[in-house]
């Protein structure tokens with residue numbers, strides 16, 4: 674079969690409602706373009722293992738199983754939430770497209786509709802992310818941060834059952850699942866910087882698959898691509914990994930790429946911040962510059978502290 678022979682494109686996805694929404698979105702775009710599409714539903718280690726996300730074993734826990742299926746040619750396209758996809762490249766696969774981004778922010782969902790500033794001292798806030806934990810502690814050291822796992826629906830159920838007073842989630846997931854009415858407060862980037870790639874999809878294909886390269890490249894959004902390239906390069910340069918307390922937000926304003934980044938100690942006491950602007954085609958250079966600035970401010974010690 675030559676690379677240009679039309680064939681059914683097999684999309685590999687997890688089965689959470691959010692993952693299925695994302696896979697169906699890709700499927701609809703390909704179908705509109707005249708392609709035949711089939712969904713391959715997979716279960717990853719991250720779906721099965723409900724222990725708190727911790728340590729090196731968590732890297733790629735939602736994405737490796739999907740990638741393996743594509744590499745084994747049991748499917749053709751891996752569809753991820755980009756923020757779950759490790760920044761280090763995977764041999765044999767190419768990140769071919771990052772489609773238009775959903776809202777990038779994190780948000781607070783609380784019982785009794787209390788904003789972050791209004792939560793009582795000692796209120797229990799659920800998050801599984803060290804990035805969110807650190808930034809939360811920086812803003813409100815008097816709150817009690819507790820681990821939470823499970824997909825978006827499960828976390829909302831745990832909030833509603835009274836196990837937590839509030840939780841923090843990505844706005845993107847809530848919007849896609851049409852649950853954005855649950856949002857109590859959208860957290861501005863000044864309060865909380867999102868994870869690299871948050872709100873974006875990451876679409877991977879086999880590097881040598883010319884047919885899928887053409888079909889899927891059409892779904893790429895250049896502004897999103899420049900923004901997330903900067904965010905992921907910053908993360909990679911800081912050797913952060915998905916557990917690092919690093920928040921970063923790239924966006925295009927009047928044709929220029931703006932990039933913000935923080936590194937925050939787990940107790941929230943130290944917060945290193947930097948910001949820069951460059952043309953979008955210099956996304957990687959800008960990201961490396963900002964990473965360098967954070968390292969000069971002492972980022973390596975804070976990131977190392979998290980690994981211990």
Ligand SMILES: NCc1[nH]cc(CCC(=O)O)c1CC(=O)O
Pocket residue numbers: 735754755756757825841842843844845846870871872873874
């Ligand atoms: N596995 C966590 C995860 N991965 C992607 C999203 C939300 C969608 C996104 O940020 O793209 C979530 C849930 C959350 O953080 O609330």
